[in-house]
Amino acid sequence: MKRKRADIASFFNKKNPAEAQENERQDISKSRADQPVQPHPKLFPRTLQGDRRRNFQASWYNVHSWLEYSQIQDSAHCFACRHFGLPNTDSVFTSALGFKNWKKATFRDGGFTKHVKGEAHTHAMVAWKEYEREEKVNASLMSTLTKEHNKQIQESRTSIKSVAEVLLLTATQNISQRGHRETRDADNRGNFLAILDVNANHDTVIKNKLTGPRNEKYTSHQIQNEMLDTLAEIVRSSIINEVKERAVKESFLHFESADRLDAAGLTEKIIQVLERYGLEYKSNLVGQAYDSASVMSGKHSGVQARIKEVAKQAFYVHCNAHSLDLVLVDTVKAVPQAECFFAFLQGLYVWLLCSHEVA
Numbered sequence: 001m002k003r004k005r006a007d008i009a010s011f012f013n014k015k016n017p018a019e020a021q022e023n024e025r026q027d028i029s030k031s032r033a034d035q036p037v038q039p040h041p042k043l044f045p046r047t048l049q050g051d052r053r054r055n056f057q058a059s060w061y062n063v064h065s066w067l068e069y070s071q072i073q074d075s076a077h078c079f080a081c082r083h084f085g086l087p088n089t090d091s092v093f094t095s096a097l098g099f100k101n102w103k104k105a106t107f108r109d110g111g112f113t114k115h116v117k118g119e120a121h122t123h124a125m126v127a128w129k130e131y132e133r134e135e136k137v138n139a140s141l142m143s144t145l146t147k148e149h150n151k152q153i154q155e156s157r158t159s160i161k162s163v164a165e166v167l168l169l170t171a172t173q174n175i176s177q178r179g180h181r182e183t184r185d186a187d188n189r190g191n192f193l194a195i196l197d198v199n200a201n202h203d204t205v206i207k208n209k210l211t212g213p214r215n216e217k218y219t220s221h222q223i224q225n226e227m228l229d230t231l232a233e234i235v236r237s238s239i240i241n242e243v244k245e246r247a248v249k250e251s252f253l254h255f256e257s258a259d260r261l262d263a264a265g266l267t268e269k270i271i272q273v274l275e276r277y278g279l280e281y282k283s284n285l286v287g288q289a290y291d292s293a294s295v296m297s298g299k300h301s302g303v304q305a306r307i308k309e310v311a312k313q314a315f316y317v318h319c320n321a322h323s324l325d326l327v328l329v330d331t332v333k334a335v336p337q338a339e340c341f342f343a344f345l346q347g348l349y350v351w352l353l354c355s356h357e358v359a
């Protein structure tokens with residue numbers, strides 16, 4: 001049994017001759033993308049050749065840039081011929097064993113000199129140098145392209161950041177963003193573009209973007225809306241996280257248009273929104289507040305009663321803001337001049353609201 005195991009192990013560990021040969025040469029270059037391997041060990045092994053012991057010499061690298069030395073095999077190889085030579089050009093410098101005849105290495109008619117004079121080596125050297133030149137051009141082209149690309153990304157980020165900051169400013173200050181006319185010659189282009197123009201006066205990147213191609217400005221109404229949506233989404237998810245962490249705070253979450261205005265339709269809509277944002281209401285909803293309209297506050301079938309059916313702890317209280325409104329209206333009614341003034345304002349509002357229909 002032991003023997004069998006050893007056989008299996010040796011079967012799987014056995015290397016084919018070509019692979020073994022390649023592994024023996026593993027300490028010299030593997031591909032044309034490498035550089036000639038030219039090690040400088042303290043001592044090169046000495047072998048008896050002719051009348052004395054001789055060894056490879058590191059100084060030969062200075063004369064022959066193509067020369068590679070394998071420390072494993074103690075042999076010399078030609079980098080150019082191995083990676084850039086034509087197929088079927090046999091030479092000892094491309095063979096697996098390599099060149100080892102150190103005695104003849106620097107002979108005038110042998111060794112390195114003879115190899116260098118060969119047509120195959122000359123072609124290989126030309127091909128190698130051409131490859132290096134192309135690589136250099138490609139590298140410099142790539143570096144230029146990368147630099148330009150990174151610059152464009154950085155500039156677009158600066159510009160988008162400025163656009164987002166202006167949108168955030170106008171939104172938090174509650175001032176309108178768009179102008180009635182936004183062309184360059186318009187008297188008032190709106191707050192958004194006017195503030196961006198001020199920023200552009202102090203930043204050439206923003207200035208170039210605003211005066212550049214139309215699709216790079218990021219100022220269109222569509223982009224504004226997309227950015228506002230993104231900003232709103234960030235704020236909304238932060239509110240939802242707060243709610244989930246059970247922080248008690250009053251926050252505005254969402255506007256939703258109602259298709260049906262009856263109690264059932266409005267209840268369904270509110271529950272849909274709570275579910276959409278993953279807010280657990282059946283056990284965590286502890287309060288609801290609306291105005292006193294019976295569709296909302298109705299004791300038996302108003303929205304509050306319907307929601308309380310599914311969320312048992314959602315107690316209804318009359319909306320505080322609405323109570324204050326009722327108090328103010330009653331107070332104002334007690335002052336004839338104020339009542340007259342607010343009635344006029346209301347009349348004006350109704351007239352303005354309806355005037356476009358008349359026109």
Ligand SMILES: [Zn+2]
Nearest residue numbers: 078080081121
């Ligand atoms: Zn060669």
